[in-house]
Amino acid sequence: MARAGVTVERLTLAxxxxxxxxxxxxxxxxxxxxxxxxxxxxxxxHLKNAHELRVRIALLALAELADRVAAxxxxxxxxxxxxxxxxxxxxxxxxxPGRYAAMQIDLxxxxxxxxxxxxxxxxxxxxLRGYRLSEPDQTDAVRMMHSTFHGxxxxxxxxxxxxxPRPTDDSWSRTLDAxxxxxxxxxxx
Amino acid sequence: MARAGVTVERLTLAxxxxxxxxxxxxxxxxxxxxxxxxxxxxxxxHLKNAHELRVRIALLALAELADRVAAxxxxxxxxxxxxxxxxxxxxxxxxxPGRYAAMQIDLxxxxxxxxxxxxxxxxxxxxLRGYRLSEPDQTDAVRMMHSTFHGxxxxxxxxxxxxxPRPTDDSWSRTLDAxxxxxxxxxxx
DNA sequence: GGTAGTAGCCTAGCCCTCTTAGGCAAGCGT
DNA sequence: ACGCTTGCCTAAGAGGGCTAGGCTACTACC
Numbered sequence: 216m217a218r219a220g221v222t223v224e225r226l227t228l229a230x231x232x233x234x235x236x237x238x239x240x241x242x243x244x245x246x247x248x249x250x251x252x253x254x255x256x257x258x259x260x261h262l263k264n265a266h267e268l269r270v271r272i273a274l275l276a277l278a279e280l281a282d283r284v285a286a287x288x289x290x291x292x293x294x295x296x297x298x299x300x301x302x303x304x305x306x307x308x309x310x311x312p313g314r315y316a317a318m319q320i321d322l323x324x325x326x327x328x329x330x331x332x333x334x335x336x337x338x339x340x341x342x343l344r345g346y347r348l349s350e351p352d353q354t355d356a357v358r359m360m361h362s363t364f365h366g367x368x369x370x371x372x373x374x375x376x377x378x379x380p381r382p383t384d385d386s387w388s389r390t391l392d393a394x395x396x397x398x399x400x401x402x403x404x
Numbered sequence: 405m406a407r408a409g410v411t412v413e414r415l416t417l418a419x420x421x422x423x424x425x426x427x428x429x430x431x432x433x434x435x436x437x438x439x440x441x442x443x444x445x446x447x448x449x450h451l452k453n454a455h456e457l458r459v460r461i462a463l464l465a466l467a468e469l470a471d472r473v474a475a476x477x478x479x480x481x482x483x484x485x486x487x488x489x490x491x492x493x494x495x496x497x498x499x500x501p502g503r504y505a506a507m508q509i510d511l512x513x514x515x516x517x518x519x520x521x522x523x524x525x526x527x528x529x530x531x532l533r534g535y536r537l538s539e540p541d542q543t544d545a546v547r548m549m550h551s552t553f554h555g556x557x558x559x560x561x562x563x564x565x566x567x568x569p570r571p572t573d574d575s576w577s578r579t580l581d582a583x584x585x586x587x588x589x590x591x592x593x
Numbered sequence: 594g595g596t597a598g599t600a601g602c603c604t605a606g607c608c609c610t611c612t613t614a615g616g617c618a619a620g621c622g623t
Numbered sequence: 624a625c626g627c628t629t630g631c632c633t634a635a636g637a638g639g640g641c642t643a644g645g646c647t648a649c650t651a652c653c
Contacts, residue, residue, distance in 0.1 A: 240429070244639075253603090254604080256605095256640095265640065319558070321563045324563075336568075351570050352578070354570045354575060355574070355578040355579060356582075358556070358565055358575045359552065359556075359575070359578075359579040359582055361555065361559060362552050362558075364555065365559055366552055367547070369508070369554060372510075373509070378521070381543045383547075386540075386547045389548075392591045392593075393544075393545075393590065395591075396591040397582045402582055409630095410631090432609090432610065433610075434610055442630095444610080446632070450630090
C-alpha cells in the first residue's frame, strides 16, 4: 500500500485550514485522519495527543501573524505604524478565525517563550518608540494596546457589537485615533 | 426510588461551578449527571442538548456580572465610576474564570437581546454621561472601553502578560488612567 | 542485491461523551 | 383510589481520544 506521506507540518497546516472552516473545537484527530485518507490511530505516530495539534495551530498562527505585522510595519513610524499594526492584526483575525482562536489557548511557559509571541512583543515595543515612553509606562502602554486590539477583534467576532447599528469599521478607526491620542499624551502619575 | 430533584436552575448553577473549577470545555452532561447521582440521559429531560447548558451558564454569568457592576456603580460618577465598573468586571472574571469564558460564546441574536447583556450596554453608556460625549463618539467610546476591559482580562488570564515582570495590577490601574484621559479628551475628527 | 532496521501505517479494542427511544414508577390532582 | 404527568431509568448507536501490538514499505549498509 502506498504511503500517505503524513508529516507534522502537513498535519498542522491542514488542521489550521480546518480550524478556519469549522472552528478550533471541531478540529478533531479523526477528521484530520479522514482528510489524509488515513486511520486516526495512525496520527498518534506524529502527534502526542489532540492537544498538541491545537498548540501547533497556535504556534503556526503566531508565526504567520508576526510575519504579516512585520511586513506591514516596514518603513512606518508613529501613528502610521500603529494603524498598520492594528489593521494587520485585525485582518488576520478575520481571515483566519480558527487560527486566531487557537492563538488564545494558553501555552506552557517554555513553549510560549520559544514561540513567535516574543516577536510580537518586540514589534509592539518598536511602535512605541515613536511615542517616547519610558518604563514602566512603556510596558503599560504595550499591554493596553494589545488589550484593545484583542478585545475589539474578539468582541467583534462573537457579536458583542451587534446591539448598535454603527459600522464596526468606523468604531475601529476611531478607537485607533483615541489610542494614538492617549499614547501621545500618556497621563503622568 | 427517591427522586433527585433536578431542575434547570440547579443544573445551571452546578454547571457554572463546575466550569469555574475545570473550564467550560470540560463541563459535560455526563459529569453533571454524576454530580446529581443521575444517569446522563436523564438530563435531556431538562436540557435540549449540551450546548444549551453552556448558553445557560453564559446567561447566568451575564446576569451576575450585571448585578455586581450595578452595585459597584451606585452613587459614583466620572472616573470613580469608570474604575468601579472596571474593577467589578475584572474581579468577576478572575473569581469565575469558567463563567467568564462561557460569556464569550456567541449567543443567537434573540437570546442575546433577552440577556443581561443589554443591561451592560446601558450601564456602560451611563458611565459615559460623565464624559459628555455625543453620538457616534459615544458608541465608539463604549466599544473601546469594553474592548480594553475584555482584552486585558482575557490576555491576563491566558498568560499573555507573563513575558514582562511588571505586576499586572499596576498596568491595569495605569490603563484605567489612560482610558479616563482619552475619554476626557476624546479626539475630534 | 540481499538483509536488517526503522518509519509509517493498520486492526482491534477500550473508555468517554452526546443523544434518541421507549419504559416504569412516584406523586400530584380529582 | 385512579389516572396522568413528571422524573427518572435502561438500552443502544454514533463519534472521538488513545493504547497495544502487528505488518509492510522504504532506507542504509554490507
